[in-house]
Amino acid sequence: AQSVTQPDIHITVSEGASLELRCNYSYGATPYLFWYVQSPGQGLQLLLKYFSGDTLVQGIKGFEAEFKRSQSSFNLRKPSVHWSDAAEYFCAGANFGNEKLTFGTGTRLTIIP
Amino acid sequence: DVKVTQSSRYLVKRTGEKVFLECVQDMDHENMFWYRQDPGLGLRLIYFSYDVKMKEKGDIPEGYSVSREKKERFSLILESASTNQTSMYLCASSPLSGSSYNEQFFGPGTRLTVL
Numbered sequence: 240a241q242s243v244t245q246p247d248i249h250i251t252v253s254e255g256a257s258l259e260l261r262c263n264y265s266y267g268a269t270p271y272l273f274w275y276v277q278s279p280g281q282g283l284q285l286l287l288k289y290f291s292g293d294t295l296v297q298g299i300k301g302f303e304a305e306f307k308r309s310q311s312s313f314n315l316r317k318p319s320v321h322w323s324d325a326a327e328y329f330c331a332g333a334n335f336g337n338e339k340l341t342f343g344t345g346t347r348l349t350i351i352p
Numbered sequence: 353d354v355k356v357t358q359s360s361r362y363l364v365k366r367t368g369e370k371v372f373l374e375c376v377q378d379m380d381h382e383n384m385f386w387y388r389q390d391p392g393l394g395l396r397l398i399y400f401s402y403d404v405k406m407k408e409k410g411d412i413p414e415g416y417s418v419s420r421e422k423k424e425r426f427s428l429i430l431e432s433a434s435t436n437q438t439s440m441y442l443c444a445s446s447p448l449s450g451s452s453y454n455e456q457f458f459g460p461g462t463r464l465t466v467l
Contacts, residue, residue, distance in 0.1 A: 248392070273455070282356070282442060282458035283395075329394060338383050338402060338446065339410070340456060344394035 241266050243332045245343035253351050254322055260315040260346050262304075262330030270332040272313045273340070274304055277327045286328075289313060300324070325350045355379070356459035358443050364465045371430040373462050375443030382448045384426035385456065386410075386418065389440040401426055402448075433466045440464075 244263045252258055264270055271290050275283040287298025294306040304315045313330060330343040359374035377384065383402050387395040387410075397410030399418040407418050415437060419427045426445075430437055440463050444456040 245394075275458075280461075282460045283444075284458070285455060288455060338448070339385075339397060339400060342387075342395040344392060 241270070241332065241334065241341055243330050243341050243343040245328075245330055245346050247346045248344070249347045249349065251349040251351060252320055255319050258315075258317045258320045258324070258348070260328050260330075260348070262313045262315065262343060263311050264313060264330075264332045265311065266332060266334060268334060269308065270334055272304075272306065273331040274298065274302070274313075274315050275329045275331060276300075277329065277345075279326070283329065286315070320348075320350055322350045322352075324348060356443055356445055356457050358441075358459040358462050360462050361460060362463050362465075364467065365430075365433050366467050367434060369430075369433050369466075371433050371464065371466075373428040373430075373441055373443075373464070375426045375428070375445075375459055376424055377426075377443075377445040377457070378424065379445060379447075379457065380423065381445040381457075382423075383446045383456075384420065385444040385446075386416075386426065386428045387442045387444065388412070389442055389461070395442065398428065433464075435466050438464060438466045 242265045273288045274286040277283045287296045289296045289306045327345045327347045329345045331340040333340045356377045386398040400408045401420040417429045442461045443459040446456040
């Protein structure tokens with residue numbers, strides 16, 4: 240079955256430190272992959288997406304993600320986090336032609352001064 | 353700018369009440385979705401609509417129904433609310449796949465409490 244897994248429920252990092260959030264997928268073919276962010280009390284906002292081509296994808300707010308087929312991963316990174324990055328982050332995937340996304344369970348990010 | 357709106361941010365209802373959650377999008381998208389979001393479970397798809405009057409069950413449709421009479425509006429209905437339906441409900445829309453690769457746009461959510 241198609242699935243997206245986020246192994247980390249909660250991550251705490253210091254402001255200014257680097258960040259990596261993990262996402263693993265299980266699809267028969269290369270899926271479309273997305274990272275969304277949800278600030279407290281808000282809906283989801285798209286950070287970045289991968290469809291094909293360059294495996295390093297740049298997104299908004301200084302985030303990037305790297306698609307690694309050999310590891311079935313699509314990890315989200317940021318070189319230096321800001322307090323405003325505290326939020327919940329969701330990885331999602333879909334097959335081409337499938338209108339529905341499958342979401343991971345989310346990773347909550349806490350930033351400490 | 354892309355916009356998905358939901359009729360209420362917060363809603364409190366009693367067990368057994370009929371509840372309507374409304375979602376409107378102004379992007380002329382074909383697809384609309386209803387999810388519920390619970391801690392530790394992520395987003396789970398309740399229902400999906402790919403056209404007016406068309407609907408498809410998602411992963412957790414039990415206890416819910418939907419209505420899509422106009423392209424821009426997608427309603428989620430709880431026929432008889434129960435306490436285990438207390439949750440955050442998120443609406444989303446997207447164009448048909450192939451034109452925008454399934455990117456979904458989300459509303460702000462409705463936090464429903466059933467007492």
